[in-house]
Amino acid sequence: MLKRIIQVCFLIVGGTLGVFLLPELVLIPFNLDYALLNNPYVTAILGAIIFYAATFWAIKYVVNFITWAEDSLVKAPVTDILFGALGLIIGLITAFLLGVAVNDIEIPIVNTVVPILLTLILGYLGFQVGFTKRDELVQLFSRGGSAKRTEESAAKEVSDVPASKRHKILDTSVIIDGRIADICQTGFLDGEIVIPQFVLGELQHIADSSDALKRNRGRRGLDILKRIQRDIPIQVTIYEGDFEEIQEVDSKLVKLAKVLNGIVVTNDFNLNKVCDLQDVQVLNINDLANAVKPVVLPGEELHVQMIKDGKEQNQGIAYLDDGTMIVVEDGKNFIGKHIDVIVTSVLQTSAGRMIFAKPKSYEKAL
Numbered sequence: 001m002l003k004r005i006i007q008v009c010f011l012i013v014g015g016t017l018g019v020f021l022l023p024e025l026v027l028i029p030f031n032l033d034y035a036l037l038n039n040p041y042v043t044a045i046l047g048a049i050i051f052y053a054a055t056f057w058a059i060k061y062v063v064n065f066i067t068w069a070e071d072s073l074v075k076a077p078v079t080d081i082l083f084g085a086l087g088l089i090i091g092l093i094t095a096f097l098l099g100v101a102v103n104d105i106e107i108p109i110v111n112t113v114v115p116i117l118l119t120l121i122l123g124y125l126g127f128q129v130g131f132t133k134r135d136e137l138v139q140l141f142s143r144g145g146s147a148k149r150t151e152e153s154a155a156k157e158v159s160d161v162p163a164s165k166r167h168k169i170l171d172t173s174v175i176i177d178g179r180i181a182d183i184c185q186t187g188f189l190d191g192e193i194v195i196p197q198f199v200l201g202e203l204q205h206i207a208d209s210s211d212a213l214k215r216n217r218g219r220r221g222l223d224i225l226k227r228i229q230r231d232i233p234i235q236v237t238i239y240e241g242d243f244e245e246i247q248e249v250d251s252k253l254v255k256l257a258k259v260l261n262g263i264v265v266t267n268d269f270n271l272n273k274v275c276d277l278q279d280v281q282v283l284n285i286n287d288l289a290n291a292v293k294p295v296v297l298p299g300e301e302l303h304v305q306m307i308k309d310g311k312e313q314n315q316g317i318a319y320l321d322d323g324t325m326i327v328v329e330d331g332k333n334f335i336g337k338h339i340d341v342i343v344t345s346v347l348q349t350s351a352g353r354m355i356f357a358k359p360k361s362y363e364k365a366l
Contacts, residue, residue, distance in 0.1 A: 006062050007055050014051025015044040077241035077259065080131060087130020088123055095122040132245075167194045167237075167262030168283070171253050172202050174266050176221040179285055184232045188288075189265070195225065196239045196256055202249050254280055290353050293322055300343045301360060302326070306334045326355045334359065 099115035168191055174180050175195075183189045203225075207218030229236050239260075243252045250271050257264050257280045264275050264282045275282035296302070304318035309332045316331025318341075328334075328341055341357035348354075 003059055003063060006059055006066075007052065010051040010055045011048045014054075015048040079259070080241070083133070084127050084131040087126040087128070087133075089126070090130070091122040091124070091126020092119065094126070095119040098122075166281075167192050167260045168265050169194045169196065169239075169253060169257055169260070169262045170199065171264060171266040171268060171271060172199050172206075172221065172249065173268045173271075174285060175199070175203065175224055176206075176217050177267050177285070178220060178224050179267075179289070180265065181224050181227050181232065183285060183288070184228060184234050189283075190234065192235045192237055193228065194237050194239050194256075194260065194262060196241075196253065198242050198249055198252055200225075200238070250274060254278055257281075290348055293324065293353060296343055296346055296355055298343050298345055302341050302343065302355075302357065303338060304328075304341055305338045306331050306336065309335060320355075324353050324355060326357055329356070329358045331359060 095115070095118040098118050102114045102118070168189060170180065170193060180189070184193070203218050203221045205218070206214050207222060209215045209218065228234065239256065241256075243255050246252050246255060250268070251274075253264055253271070254275060256262065257275070258278075264271070264280060266272060266275075266282060266284060267286045269284075269286075272282050272284050302320075304320070304326055306316040306318050306328065308317050309315060310317050310327055314330050314332045316328040316333075316335055318326040318328060318331070320326065326341065328339075329344075331339070331341075340360040342360050343355055343357050345356045346353065347356070
């Protein structure tokens with residue numbers, strides 16, 4: 001269907017140019033005076049035939065260009081298109097006004113070439129300015145023209161929005177981890193779940209990896225998404241937009257969270273830090289996992305099995321049933337044995353919880 005429309009457009013353009021340009025390009029320069037060619041109907045048919053013949057060579061390129069443009073526009077966020085078009089219109093209007101002034105210059109090259117160059121350059125610059133400054137323009141328009149509105153009041157409005165009503169944006173690591181599905185199932189995470197298209201692309205890339213471990217992790221992530229969409233009563237939205245000027249997926253997530261005023265859900269420690277630095281709210285499921293672990297206080301006794309030696313001299317490593325690592329001073333000699341230890345301190349971060357202990361008594365080693 002698209003090819004037919006393009007061919008019809010070529011016929012119309014060819015016929016129009018045949019009427020107006022063919023006599024000037026062929027008859028007048030060569031001093032030809034054929035009555036047949038002076039007929040506008042004949043020149044229209046000749047122009048249409050020439051352009052229709054050209055479609056057999058050019059139609060593939062035109063179709064590919066239109067398909068690419070259509071895909072780009074469909075995937076682009078509405079704000080990108082809106083402010084890009086607004087900047088383009090402003091640039092074209094500016095070019096038109098400057099072109100009117102240039103037309104008064106009685107130099108043929110200046111009053112014909114300069115307006116075209118102004119239109120191309122200012123149109124392009126207007127689109128780029130509108131596209132790249134869209135976030136600032138959104139904030140400007142959201143102020144409602146009030147110059148007295150402060151950043152504190154705007155931040156208060158954001159904080160007044162309940163967290164359950166804001167978008168929860170999933171990153172690749174939290175999808176592959178798999179625990180997000182169980183968290184959604186229990187109802188601790190509500191609201192709308194947003195899965196960006198560029199995250200799906202990264203998952204697909206991992207699932208197609210030649211490395212068996214990466215391939216299995218990618219497929220696991222896709223299965224988790226399928227489970228969330230099919231089995232869990234929660235709204236899931238695929239965000240089709242992309243930020244082509246940004247290369248890193250984590251940076252795109254932070255940008256998307258700012259655009260949607262959303263919350264990033266992750267278990268990536270580094271992404272957690274980046275979000276904190278850029279004032280983007282983040283939910284780290286490792287923090288949730290650590291929060292629901294049994295509280296261990298200094299002075300408590302634990303019965304553990306020493307698994308391996310630690311990094312420091314004479315250290316031993318043990319683990320609780322939930323995976324928490326215990327570093328036991330002077331525990332290297334008890335590797336493979338069960339011993340009672342006394343907790344000396346607890347270190348808890350977004351990366352996990354670590355317990356430091358010392359043997360209660362060497363005589364109790366089994």
